[in-house]
Amino acid sequence: MNPFRYERARDAASAVALLAEVPTGAFLGGGTNLVDLMKLGVATPELLVDVARLPFDRIESLPDGGLRIGGAVRNSELAADRTVRTRYPVLAQAVLAGASGQLRNLATTGGNLLQRTRCVYFQDVSKPCNKREPGSGCSAREGYNRELAVLGASEACIATHPSDMAVAMAALDAVVRVQGLKGERTIPLVDFHRLPGDEPHRDTVIEHGELITAVDLPPLPFAARSRYRKVRDRASYAFALVSVAAALDVAGGVVRDVRIALGGVAHKPWRATNAEAALRGAPATEESFRRAADAELSGARPLPGNAFKVPLARTVIVRTLRDLAEDLR
Numbered sequence: 369m370n371p372f373r374y375e376r377a378r379d380a381a382s383a384v385a386l387l388a389e390v391p392t393g394a395f396l397g398g399g400t401n402l403v404d405l406m407k408l409g410v411a412t413p414e415l416l417v418d419v420a421r422l423p424f425d426r427i428e429s430l431p432d433g434g435l436r437i438g439g440a441v442r443n444s445e446l447a448a449d450r451t452v453r454t455r456y457p458v459l460a461q462a463v464l465a466g467a468s469g470q471l472r473n474l475a476t477t478g479g480n481l482l483q484r485t486r487c488v489y490f491q492d493v494s495k496p497c498n499k500r501e502p503g504s505g506c507s508a509r510e511g512y513n514r515e516l517a518v519l520g521a522s523e524a525c526i527a528t529h530p531s532d533m534a535v536a537m538a539a540l541d542a543v544v545r546v547q548g549l550k551g552e553r554t555i556p557l558v559d560f561h562r563l564p565g566d567e568p569h570r571d572t573v574i575e576h577g578e579l580i581t582a583v584d585l586p587p588l589p590f591a592a593r594s595r596y597r598k599v600r601d602r603a604s605y606a607f608a609l610v611s612v613a614a615a616l617d618v619a620g621g622v623v624r625d626v627r628i629a630l631g632g633v634a635h636k637p638w639r640a641t642n643a644e645a646a647l648r649g650a651p652a653t654e655e656s657f658r659r660a661a662d663a664e665l666s667g668a669r670p671l672p673g674n675a676f677k678v679p680l681a682r683t684v685i686v687r688t689l690r691d692l693a694e695d696l697r
Contacts, residue, residue: 370406376418380547380579383419388549388577390415395579397440398474400467401483409493410484410500420476424581427451433587439478439545439580443533444469446477456585458594458613462536465598468605478580481534481544481560484571485527485635486607488512498524499568506568509671515609518670518677520634525568526671527635529561530607535631536596538639539613540585548578557583561636568635590617590625593696597688598631599680608632610681616692618652628664628689633681640664643685652693654686661685 374396377383387393393415394402405411424438427449435451446452447463467475489495489507496505508516508526516526534557542557561572574580594615600606611631617624626647628640643664650656661682668678 370409370412372406372413373415374418375415377422380419380422380424380581383417383422384548384577384579386417387415387579391576393417395419395478397476397479398442398471399479400471400475401479405484405491408491410491419478419579424478430584435585437477437583437585439476439582441477443467443472443475443477443480446533447472454592456536456540456588456591456594458539458591458596458615459533459536459585461596462532462598462611462613465596465608465611466532477533477583480531481537481557481580481583482572483530486530487516487527490527499527499564502567502569513671513673515607515632516671516674517634518668518674518681519630519638519665520563520636521669522564522566522568524566525564525635527564527568528607528632529571529634529636531637532596532598532608532611532631534561535608535611535629535637536613537583537585538637539594539615539627539629540588540591541627543584543586544580545582545584546574546578547581548575552581554584557637558639564635588615588627591615591627593617593692594627595688595692597684599684610677610684612681612684612688614685614688614692616652616689616696618693618696621652623647623650623652623656626689628660628685630664630681630685633668633677640685642666647689652696654690657686657689657693658682660689 394413396416424440453460598611613629615627630638643660646660646663
């Protein structure tokens with residue numbers, strides 16, 4: 369463990385100011401990802417600013433009918449919230465599909481969004497990794513890549529984002545609220561995480577020192593009919609090979625609206641906009657669902673070790689949408 373300084377923030381403004389002074393510093397929420405990376409030598413912050421006790425631990429209804437989830441809300445509290453379970457069940461299901469009960473009791477909303485990839489080469493400081501050390505190379509391209517990206521990857525990086533919660537939030541058109549030295553700003557969650565391009569070390573679009581204070585979910589009535597399905601190597605405590613978050617609105621046997629996001633397949637939660645466009649106005653049938661999945665996955669560029677993810681994603685998309693359609697009958 370490298371030496372570091374620890375400060376407990378009094379409020380959001382002081383937290384932001386403290387971190388802005390130290391380019392290698394980091395915010396500390398639950399610590400379920402950051403502390404692990406520090407133990408591995410992947411993260412070596414000189415300063416930790418503890419924000420876990422700031423007053424962002426509430427879930428509140430918004431005047432427009434949406435929901436605000438504080439950045440310090442624990443994952444276990446989010447999954448158990450009655451409003452979330454009723455109006456946004458896909459989110460509760462996604463949170464419960466992640467990690468273990470013990471970790472969910474510690475992990476926060478903001479930290480969940482900011483967790484880093486579980487690519488084995490990123491976590492192994494003895495191996496080249498562009499995400500950990502820009503310009504050093506990507507060991508995964510010619511190495512072990514079974515769990516890595518098939519969509520939106522680059523020559524520099526094929527890592528995947530590990531969050532389940534973020535996939536559901538991407539499907540729900542969530543908006544992230546952050547506070548920095550210049551004040552507060554909002555970022556649509558679909559734009560919050562980056563594709564790797566030639567800068568894979570940059571996971572998100574937030575600037576150093578910006579603090580996630582909340583995530584807003586818009587009012588989306590048909591999100592009450594939503595589902596999260598996760599395929600993994602074992603029944604619990606495993607990251608997604610492929611996951612699907614979906615909400616479906618059907619009237620008269622025709623898809624009126626739909627939201628779909630994929631996990632385990634890209635450097636960010638992957639909003640399936642091509643599949644959504646193919647489905648709107650189409651019959652709510654398995655054939656339509658299959659065509660929509662094919663439209664989304666036509667851009668996949670798998671490697672030999674993870675080529676199985678493409679047919680797997682197609683199957684999981686179709687199965688999830690079919691189950692939702694059957695529930696509406």
